[in-house]
Amino acid sequence: MLIAESILLTIATAATPLLLAAIGELVVERSGVLNLGVEGMMVMGAVCGFGAAAMTGSPWIGMMAAILAGVLFSLLFGFLTLTIATNQVATGLSLTLLGLGLSSMIGEAFVGSPGVKLPTLANGIAEIPLVGQPVAGLFNWLAGIPLIGRVLFEQDPIFYISIALVIGVTCFLFHTRAGLVLRSVGDNHASAHALGTNVIGIRYLAVMFGGACAGLAGGHLSLVYTPQWVENMSAGRGWIALALVVFASWRPLRLLAGAYLFGAVSIGQLHAQALGLGIPSQLLSSLPYLATVLVLVLISRNRRLTMMNTPASLGQPFVPDR
């Protein structure tokens, strides 16, 4: 195995949960809602995904459970902020704290249970009767391509979903009517409402999508990244995802770049340490964050461009007919 191949694989694994959680939050924020509960939804996805997989033995059911947990948890947020119009910042924060606590409680039974790992896409397909084997064979053959083969064709299904979601969200937001409506709700909910758009309904859908993505990201942590359950296993990744959305100035393709940049810097600093280059490890550890700050500064230099991408109604509660 080439070391470069292996590094690429490690980076993709590190970037995938960040990308998933962030792409969901991007859609939520584009609809004008700020959900700071990403970390909480993520950790709930992780514990429910792990639990369901451990009980049924099927990582696929685990993934479904992770998504469902994220959606249910986001509905709680939706009900509070959209239906009864509570403060989004405070509600999001308490969602995170609730998620961390609740997941520890649910997860207590699963601590130390053997993990179930989601198979790679190729191995998953191989189990499908008739067509499975040849398709898997093709994947395995393609994985033999030097350097990029393994990172493109020997991955878990969640990796492909994350990439598909980025492309899908880009098309949806900027090339469909529904996407235009969603952005209009985020930019000016009063006007959208006056035009007859169901602001609350659209925001509910966006929030649920965000929950599903965060749940999936959590499932990736507990079923792919480190197939085990430990308390607080999201370890702040939900917050990084939130930062990535701002970093990407609410644009999906920049988000993709941002998540992989962040993944690359975090893995790169570990490699630099293991090579014994003699650079202080504290400095190396802070590199991913320094890189984020640097890019943020560069991006926000052009005020007009930033304003153009920022959803104007972000974080403001909407109460119809007030």
Next chain:
Amino acid sequence: MKKLLLAFTAAALAASVSMPASAQEKTKACFVYIGSKTDGGYSQAHDLGRQQVDKELGDKVETVFVENVPEGPDAQRAIERLARSGCAIIFATSFGFMDQTVAAAAKFPDVKFEHGTGYKTAENLGVYNARFYEGRYIQGQIAAKMSKTGVAGYIASFPIPEVVMGINAFTLGAQSVNPDFKIKVVWANTWFDAAKEADAAKVLVDQGVDIITQHTDSTAPMQVAAERNIHAFGQASDMIKAGPETQLTAIVDTWGTYYVKRVKAVLDGTWKTDNTWDGMAEGILEMAPYTNMPDDVKTMAEDTEAKIKSGELKPFTGPVKKQDGSEWLKEGETADDATLAGMNFYVQGVDDKLPQ
């Protein structure tokens, strides 16, 4: 927003103080953990110690614990809350609780405090630690015997003396078998982040190590080692479940005996501040069964363990050179405890620059 978050954390902390219902006249022994009591590693080991207190002194003592207490200012709130709630003795189990425990001890002179792995004492504040480096020396010897590449990977947490001492002891153990053995160190700068520890393990394997040892608390590195078909050592608790065919042995912290002894001293009124630094001989740490290795390696490990217990072998005995090649210990000279407790340099053979 940060204030709000802190307020919530404080509320969550307060809520997580678990108090088993029982009669009020029992003496209260309290424990503060940095992680969760089921983390499979460091905090779990302390909790097993607490359970031993429950088992042996349960009729006179009730135990209380607070888990997931972050190091820093939050710890002070948790410790003082316990002190106010009537704890007779409080065990603060993580190095990073040091200054907070010192402050709390000054504020509550009638409460006895014990700080794990620290070095600051007071009239009502004792410190206790285990000579983990004894176990790490044995691990180093096993690593040197088992490794084909001649390089072991070490996932470290923070550059405090405790961790540096472990790296050095591991290196010296390995060199006693193979003088050219190399150690690659990666600092995760965290005690507990499963994904990051897994990343560190993957990176080390990619760079050619075939033995992994860790001074962080999750079982993720063990899992990565199992996936990549190499061997690893468990940390703080027996991690054999995470790698049945991977774990060579583990350093298991067995704090129970010490906890029982100290709580008893409170009951008898004989508690005095102390500076305990026990080793394998006193039973404050044990080696998990030696598994997944040939018999000759196992025999060597058991032999070394017996010698350390009897005091015949002290891991930090000269001749030992520092990383820069200067002499540290002369032939036959043994490092004193004060030097060990403040260790801030590497011995020769560590392939890393110590973060200062």
